[in-house]
Amino acid sequence: MTREQFRPEDHPNDHFLLTTVVGSYPKPKWLHRARDLWNDEDSKFDDESFEEAKDDASRLITNEHERAGIDVVVDGEMRRNEMVEYFAHRIDxxxxxxxxxxWGHNYFDKPSVVDDISYGEEWLVSEYEFTSDVSERPVKVPITGPYTLASWSFNEVYEDKEAAAYEFADLVNEEVEQLVESGARYIQIDEAALATTPDDHAIVGECLERIVDGIPEDVRIGLHVCYGDYSRIYPEILEFPVDEFDVELCNGDYEQLDVFKETEFTKDLALGVVDVHGKEVESVEEIKANIRKGLEVVPPEQLTVSPDCGLKLLPRESAFQKMDNLVAAAREIEAELDAGELDGVESPVPADD
Incomplete structure (x- = not known):
């Protein structure tokens, strides 16, 4: 199992529910101001000053995740402006x-594929190395998946979306190889577009095969799929070459939980246990109840606990409190599992028995 490498040495319980976050986090207001100054042609705020601002924000938010007690952290994607545009700017x-x-009043710079794509500058290696250097905990790397890159871009070159997705997958594989070489051991592929066109799950499966080609077995590969009709991709996604599926169920009050009970869930389940669409902070007891829902699908050794999705649209204080309560709830559930207080869940056998 790839997850045990992320258990802290001083973990207080025999059971271990891995806690992490999906990726994005509210940016400090001063970082938005720094970006505005950097984009202002009349400003003297240069590239070096903006890089320093992003470094400071990354350091700050990584530390915020650590203060909440998250087992595997990210920097809140402080350097990224958007999940597709950020990568497109780095792809030839x-x-x-x-x-x-x-949707609504939301816009993004939708990329166009105007020539055969190729790997230009590195995408996330510098981000990972900086975050790893400033963090005392393991670092996860979220990366937008090739199917979403292809689906959310204008295609002026390739025969169809499938062909473009496979080309993007080969580039993602190249980036993942470099991340692994730099020490990354937990990589999350974000395929937000799969939820909107779930009948293309076979394309996503082939993309993932290309991504993991040559990747060592000790590297944990997760797949995050945003809210959608999971019955249209499950149980087919169990064939994907990943260790963990991260699904968004809390916002839907777990109405789709039974989908994952119809066929044995043979992968690890990363379950969203706090809602990222509302600023109200769930209590520890509410989050514990949500974690128990995950234990209806998989045993504790297969359960990862996280928010539903990225937290970037929330007030920063709400985001932190949700993480803080999430960790507290996970640790209390672990203690209850150790004590045999949860019906239908077996306590672990000590390793030396």
Whole structure:
């Protein structure tokens, strides 16, 4: 199992529910101001000053995750402006030509594939190395998946979305190889688009095969799929070459939980136990009840506890309190499991028995 390498040496309980976050986190207000100054042609706020600001924010938010007690942290994606545009700017053959409205008052620079794509500059290695250097805990690397990169870009080159996705997958594989070489041992592929067109799960499966080609077995590969009709991709996704599936169920009050009971869940389950769409902070007891729902699907040694999705749209204080309560709830559930207080869940056999 790849998850035991992330158990802290001083972990207080025999059971271990791995706690992590999906990726994004609210940026400090001063970082938004720094970006505005950097984009202002009349400002003297140069590249070096902006890089320093991003370093400071990454250090701050990584520490915030550690203060909450999260087992595997990220830097809250402080250097990223958006989950597709950020990568497109670093891929040769892609260009961004202005904002596109996606929903409500939200816009993003939807990329266009204008030439055969190729790996240009590195995407996340520097981010990972910085975060790993400033963190006392293991670091997870979220990376936008090739199917989402292809689905959320204009395609002016390849035969269809499938062909473009496979080309993007080969680039993701190249980036993952470099991340692994730099020491990364927990990589999460974000395929938000799979929930919107779930009938393409076979394409995603082939993309993942390309991504993990040549990756050592001790590297933990997770797949995050945002809310959608999971019955259209389960149990087929159990065939994907990943260790963990991260699903968004809390916001839907776990109405789809039974989907994952119809066929044995043979992978690890990363379960969202706090809602990222509302600023109200769930109590420890509420989160414990949500964790117990995960234990209806998988045993403790297969359960990861996380927010539903990225936290970036929440007030920062709400985001921190949700993480803090999430960790407290996980540790209390572990203690109850150790004591045999949860019905239907077996206590672990000590390693020396």
């Amino acid at each position: 053959g892609c260009e961004c030509n202005g904002p596109v409205k996606v």
